[in-house]
Amino acid sequence: MQADMGLQLGVDLGAEVVVIAEAVADTEKRNQHGAYNLRMNTKYIGVYTRNDMEIKCRKRGGWEWVEIGGNVGAGYFPPHWDHHKMGSTLRGMVNKMDTVIGDFNCCGGSKKRTLENLITELELDDIGMT
Numbered sequence: 805m806q807a808d809m810g811l812q813l814g815v816d817l818g819a820e821v822v823v824i825a826e827a828v829a830d831t832e833k834r835n836q837h838g839a840y841n842l843r844m845n846t847k848y849i850g851v852y853t854r855n856d857m858e859i860k861c862r863k864r865g866g867w868e869w870v871e872i873g874g875n876v877g878a879g880y881f882p883p884h885w886d887h888h889k890m891g892s893t894l895r896g897m898v899n900k901m902d903t904v905i906g907d908f909n910c911c912g913g914s915k916k917r918t919l920e921n922l923i924t925e926l927e928l929d930d931i932g933m934t
Contacts, residue, residue: 869906
């Protein structure tokens, strides 16, 4: 699985599954990117798989995040969410998934403290923040 900020038409990343944080209102523009097809989209993220690969994806948490396969969840945390919304969404993901991928670039102030407290409380591993 690979997280990426964009997928250009015709590109082959060598990954089976690609999760992209993209807020594209026109879903027609999100249906296919070369070697990949859109399997699931929400308001903020799209899940693409290789053309010849089938994988079960479900929208979860009021479409705030996506379940990929059975043990991986991916979500995007938009800048307008407050720390309560971010915390409750992350808790919902962790309660159902073994592996969570999230875009936490919007974290600062109370959101960053909430995230740090959740990492400690839930004993999460390998979460990098920039």
